[in-house]
Amino acid sequence: MRGAYLILGATSAIARATARALAARGHSLTLAGRDLAELERDAADMRLRYGVDVFVTAFDAEAYDGHDDFLAQVEQQGGGLEGVVLAFGYLGEQSRAAQDFSESLAIMQRNYVGAVSILNRCAETLAVRGTGNIIAISSVAGDRGRQSNYIYGSAKGGLSVYLQGLRNAMFHRGVHVLTVKPGFVDTAMTYGMPGLFLVASPESVATRILRARDKKRNEIYAPWFWRWIMLIIRHVPETIFKRLKM
Amino acid sequence: MSATLNKELSGWGRYPSACCELTRPERYAELHAASGPSIARGQGRAYGDAALNAAHRVVLTERLNRLLDFDDESGVLRAEAGLTMQALLAFSVPRGWFAEVTPGTKMVSLGGCVAADVHGKNHHHDGAFSSSVLSLELIESDGTRMRCSREENSEVFWATVGGMGLTGIIGEVTLQLKPVETAYIRASHHAARNLKHAFELFEQYDSASYSVAWIDLLAKGKKQGRSVLMLGEHAAIDELDGDAANTPLQIKERGSRRIPFDMPAWLLNPTTIGGFNTIYYRLEGGKSKTFTIDYDKFFYPLDALGDWNRLYGKRGFLQYQCVVPREGAFEALSQLLDVLASSKHPAFLGVLKKMGAASGGLMSFPVEGYTLALDLPFSGEPLLTLLCRFDKIVMAAGGRVYLAKDARLDGETLRTMYPATEKFLQIKGELDPGKAFSSNLSRRLELE
Numbered sequence: 001m002r003g004a005y006l007i008l009g010a011t012s013a014i015a016r017a018t019a020r021a022l023a024a025r026g027h028s029l030t031l032a033g034r035d036l037a038e039l040e041r042d043a044a045d046m047r048l049r050y051g052v053d054v055f056v057t058a059f060d061a062e063a064y065d066g067h068d069d070f071l072a073q074v075e076q077q078g079g080g081l082e083g084v085v086l087a088f089g090y091l092g093e094q095s096r097a098a099q100d101f102s103e104s105l106a107i108m109q110r111n112y113v114g115a116v117s118i119l120n121r122c123a124e125t126l127a128v129r130g131t132g133n134i135i136a137i138s139s140v141a142g143d144r145g146r147q148s149n150y151i152y153g154s155a156k157g158g159l160s161v162y163l164q165g166l167r168n169a170m171f172h173r174g175v176h177v178l179t180v181k182p183g184f185v186d187t188a189m190t191y192g193m194p195g196l197f198l199v200a201s202p203e204s205v206a207t208r209i210l211r212a213r214d215k216k217r218n219e220i221y222a223p224w225f226w227r228w229i230m231l232i233i234r235h236v237p238e239t240i241f242k243r244l245k246m
Numbered sequence: 247m248s249a250t251l252n253k254e255l256s257g258w259g260r261y262p263s264a265c266c267e268l269t270r271p272e273r274y275a276e277l278h279a280a281s282g283p284s285i286a287r288g289q290g291r292a293y294g295d296a297a298l299n300a301a302h303r304v305v306l307t308e309r310l311n312r313l314l315d316f317d318d319e320s321g322v323l324r325a326e327a328g329l330t331m332q333a334l335l336a337f338s339v340p341r342g343w344f345a346e347v348t349p350g351t352k353m354v355s356l357g358g359c360v361a362a363d364v365h366g367k368n369h370h371h372d373g374a375f376s377s378s379v380l381s382l383e384l385i386e387s388d389g390t391r392m393r394c395s396r397e398e399n400s401e402v403f404w405a406t407v408g409g410m411g412l413t414g415i416i417g418e419v420t421l422q423l424k425p426v427e428t429a430y431i432r433a434s435h436h437a438a439r440n441l442k443h444a445f446e447l448f449e450q451y452d453s454a455s456y457s458v459a460w461i462d463l464l465a466k467g468k469k470q471g472r473s474v475l476m477l478g479e480h481a482a483i484d485e486l487d488g489d490a491a492n493t494p495l496q497i498k499e500r501g502s503r504r505i506p507f508d509m510p511a512w513l514l515n516p517t518t519i520g521g522f523n524t525i526y527y528r529l530e531g532g533k534s535k536t537f538t539i540d541y542d543k544f545f546y547p548l549d550a551l552g553d554w555n556r557l558y559g560k561r562g563f564l565q566y567q568c569v570v571p572r573e574g575a576f577e578a579l580s581q582l583l584d585v586l587a588s589s590k591h592p593a594f595l596g597v598l599k600k601m602g603a604a605s606g607g608l609m610s611f612p613v614e615g616y617t618l619a620l621d622l623p624f625s626g627e628p629l630l631t632l633l634c635r636f637d638k639i640v641m642a643a644g645g646r647v648y649l650a651k652d653a654r655l656d657g658e659t660l661r662t663m664y665p666a667t668e669k670f671l672q673i674k675g676e677l678d679p680g681k682a683f684s685s686n687l688s689r690r691l692e693l694e
Contacts, residue, residue, distance in 0.1 A: 013272055013309070038273045041326070045312035049337060188272045192251035 002026040003132075004078035008059060008118060009088025011038050013187035014137060017206035018085055023050040025210070030078045032059035032070075033088070053078070061088050061114030071121050083133035083213075084122045086115055089156075091189055097151040104151050111155035116162055123170055130174035133213055136163055137180045140221065143230045146246040167218060178212055179219040180205075183226035198223065255304065258555050259293035260562030261624045261653060264300035264686055272309045274326065277417055278389045279303070285685040286415045288328060288355025292362060293565045294653030295686035296410050302684070305415060307357055313337060314418065321423040322380060327357030327416040332549075339541065340495045343423035344480070346378035350597075352546045357416040362650035363408035363610040367456035367478065367545070370602040374612050376407035377605060383418035387682030391417065405673040408610030410649055412683050412693060413674055428494040430481040431456070431544040437531030441471025441580050445616070448475065448600040455479050456544075460530070461596035462523040463586065463620065464516060470583055473598060474531045478544055486538065497540040505556040514557060514623065519594045558623050564653055566633055567611075567619035569601055570645035575616040578643035582618065582636055589632050595621040608666040608673075611648040619651070630654055649687065657692035667693070 007019045010031035019029055023046040031039045036058055043054040055077050059070060075081050090110035097103040119134065126132030141149050142156030160179055167177035184190055184199045205222040212220045221227040236244075249269070256263035271277045280303035287297035287304050297304065307328035315324040321343050325334065332352040334345065349364040358364075359375045360382060372378075381395035384406055392414070394403040406413045436451070438444035444459050451457060456478035465472040483494050548554055555562070570578045579598075586593055597619040604613045622629055637659055640647065646663035647655055661667045671693065674683075681694055688694050 011273060016272075035273065035275070038275065041274060041312050041314060044314045048313045048316050188249065188270070191270055192249035192268075 002028070003082025004028045004030065004080055005083045005085060006030045006032060006074050006078070006081060006122070007085045007087065008032050009061070009086065010042065011035050012087050012089070012137075012189075013202040014182065014185060014205055015085060015087035016042060017202035018087070018135075018209055020046060020050075021203075021206040021210050022083075022085075023052045023054065026050070026052060027082070028053040028055075028078060030055040030057055030074045032057045032074070034058065034060060059088075059118075061118065062109050064114070064117040067118050067121055071118070071125060075125065080129075081122070081125055081132065083135065084119070084126075086119060086134070086136040088114070089137065089139075091149075091152055094147075094149045094151060107151045108155045108158075111152065112158045112162075115159050119162075119166065123166055123175060126175045127170060127173040132175045134163075134166070134170070134175060134177045135180060135209060135213060136178070137182065138163065140181050140183050140226055140230050143181070144234055144241070146244075148246060176213070176216050178209070178217060180209055180212075181219065181221045181226065181230070183221060183223055183229070185222065198225070250303075255287075255290070255298055256562070257290060257292045257294050257297060257653070259564055259624075259651075259653060260555055260558070260560075261564060262295055262298070262686070264295070264298045266299050266304040267302060268304050268306055270306040270309055274310055274417065277305065277307065277310055277415055278385055279305070279387050279415065279682040283684040284415075284682060285688075286327075286357060286361075286411050288358035289330060289353050291351060291354045291358060293651040295690065296362070296650060296652075297358075298686040299684065300686055307355060307415070310417075311355075315420075318343075321425060322420065323423055324418060324420040325356060327355060327360070327419050329356050329419075330354060331356070331359070335541070338423055339426070339429050339497075342425055342427070342495060344426045344541070346372060346422060346424045347375045348545055349375075350546065351549055352542075353549060356419040356421070357411075360407055360416050360419055361409060361411040362648075363605060363607045363612070364650065365601065365612050367458045367476075367599070369612055370452065370457065370600045371455065373602060374407075374605040374607070374610055376607050376610065378422050379407065380420040380422055382406060382416055382420070384413060385415040385417045387414065387678045387680055401673055402677060404606055405608050405670050405677075407605065408607030408649075409670065409674075410609065410687060410693075411685065412688050413677055414683060426480050426495075427483040428481045428486055428490070429497045429541050430486060430490060430494070430538050431478040431541055432481045432485060432536050433476060433478040433533075433539050433544055434536045435530050435533040436475040436477070437527065437534075438471070438473045438475055440465075440469055441473075441583065442576065444471055444473045444475060444598060445576050448598075448616075451475065451477055452600070457600065459598040460526075461598050461618075462527055463583075463593045463596040464520045464523055465527075466587060470587065471580065471598075472527060473596075474527060476530075478539075481538055490538065497542055500542055500550060503550065504552040505554060507556065508560050509557050510559060513559075514592070514594055516592055519592075558621075561624045563621055563623045564629060564633070565619055565621050565651040566636060567617060567648040567651045568636065568640045568645050569611060569613055569615050569617040569648070570640060570643045571613060571615040573615075574643040575645075578639050578645065579616060579618050582639050585632070585635055585639065586620070589628075591622060591625065591629060591632055593620050593622050595619075608670040609649065609664055611646065611650070613646070615645070617648075619648075649691075652687070655691060657690070660691045660693075
């Protein structure tokens with residue numbers, strides 16, 4: 001069996017597909033999240049199909065004080081740690097967040113603060129051993145603030161910048177950091193949304209993530225063409241951009 | 247997460263279609279009925295309107311496809327109902343286990359197999375899909391999960407197998423698999439000159455594990471019903487040679503070609519198909535010497551051509567599949583072929599199969615006798631009129647039509663063909679008093 005991976009927020013469709021792809025390559029896994037009954041079903045499936053060890057552990061991104069113990073338990077149970085996939089997040093509702101600060105706070109805590117809390121500790125754990133991978137799912141929404149989702153976008157943007165810095169710091173300590181920015185992926189989060197186009201399957205995104213990990217890529221968009229879409233969006237002058245309805 | 251998507255849907259026959267409100271749960275806890283009428287949909291391989299619910303909820307089960315338990319001593323497997331036969335076999339065959347019953351496509355969900363109580367080429371010995379089902383988890387209208395089996399909640403079990411999804415959402419299926427030494431089938435083909443001869447061959451080769459006949463529907467007169475009977479047995483390990491013998495449980499991945507767009511309807515016409523049929527009959531009918539073929543090619547020849555339903559063009563097609571009790575089967579089916587021939591309605595693919603005893607499912611299709619399936623391009627009124635004539639022949643012989651293929655039967659005809667309908671409705675009424683489960687099919691057939 002290959003090294004152990006920790007999947008944070010393992011019930012999301014991208015996380016599930018990435019976990020399956022890792023298990024198919026022989027990695028043992030710890031699936032962490034809030035919905036343990038659901039994770040047990042995933043774990044059973046991956047154990048049967050791929051013959052790897054799969055553990056299930058409760059994880060709450062906002063329980064910052066518990067993250068040390070959580071990580072120690074994951075390491076002990078899984079027999080070490082080779083990589084982390086951070087896939088939890090909370091889209092929230094922009095319109096509600098604009099009115100109700102508690103919604104804004106929830107979006108920031110679950111997408112940014114919680115991520116920093118757990119990744120700081122994961123990075124330290126991996127760096128001590130001088131090897132490993134951190135794969136974090138950010139979002140194209142973090143590349144430029146737009147009226148339709150700027151609270152979420154700012155939290156993801158913060159996460160993307162954090163990951164840049166972490167990559168820089170970890171490079172010198174042997175740990176690779178991969179930022180994944182999904183565009184439209186066919187998940188429960190996007191299901192039924194109007195205006196989607198060229199939607200990627202979670203499986204194709206997972207394949208791309210593992211390839212990017214193998215090649216030590218720093219930042220990928222999934223599907224790939226979102227790199228070009230976001231390049232254009234980032235370069236629209238602000239005087240024009242502010243007039244757009246996006 | 248209960249995001250919905252409004253979308254025009256149809257069954258595999260592409261007739262009829264309806265705009266439905268779709269949800270696609272990714273968590274088992276989210277798999278339940280909506281506040282309004284709901285129907286579960288797996289791979290959408292029912293031909294007609296079984297998994298349509300116009301202006302109402304269709305619950306897609308495709309993302310709930312996990313294996314939950316497998317005992318490699320006993321071959322008992324428990325999985326979520328969204329698992330496909332393809333994924334099941336990809337898991338079980340390399341471990342030396344095969345499905346006890348499989349339909350003619352592997353692109354079906356286990357839930358769909360249960361709901362339609364599907365049958366395969368071994369029905370004459372092994373019965374319908376329900377014979378391999380040990381138990382089910384049914385999600386009722388109030389979200390309660392009910393285990394049912396032959397022993398536990400058995401009335402619900404027998405209403406659910408073949409019940410077209412109308413008793414609740416099938417969440418989990420526990421199946422008995424059967425051990426196989428190899429992933430290969432020893433097959434042989436036998437040419438039948440006409441329908442009479444085909445019946446004789448079915449009786450003669452009754453001991454074969456798998457049997458099915460392809461009928462040339464364009465052969466006329468004395469050749470009417472000319473067919474190729476295809477037989478198969480699971481190959482033992484010492485029957486393989488070459489590469490197959492080294493890796494007996496592995497098969498080569500077969501690329502699936504897709505039909506990229508709707509073919510023009512004129513492409514399938516009596517001349518092109520007649521020519522094809524004659525060549526096929528000569529070529530395939532001549533293979534009377536046993537040959538080895540992998541399970542994928544033997545059981546699922548049409549899966550090699552993804553979206554083959556697009557061959558029928560935009561208007562789609564109907565498949566008429568009936569079964570007639572053994573006594574009057576030959577007379578009824580030859581009469582049916584006569585009516586088809588005199589109608590001059592095009593019909594290309596025909597399949598004939600001997601069936602064994604009924605399973606016990608209240609609305610299950612198979613009864614002991616012969617089943618005939620005809621693929622008929624949709625032509626509107628002329629076809630619907632023709633099929634009503636078929637119904638009369640089938641009913642007169644005590645037969646019935648397969649609901650998984652049906653798109654046009656009415657409630658009264660259904661009640662004649664399926665005498666257990668009232669019993670089914672009584673159980674459904676007790677389970678689902680608020681009518682949370684319905685579909686276009688249930689409204690058409692007054693199954694509510």
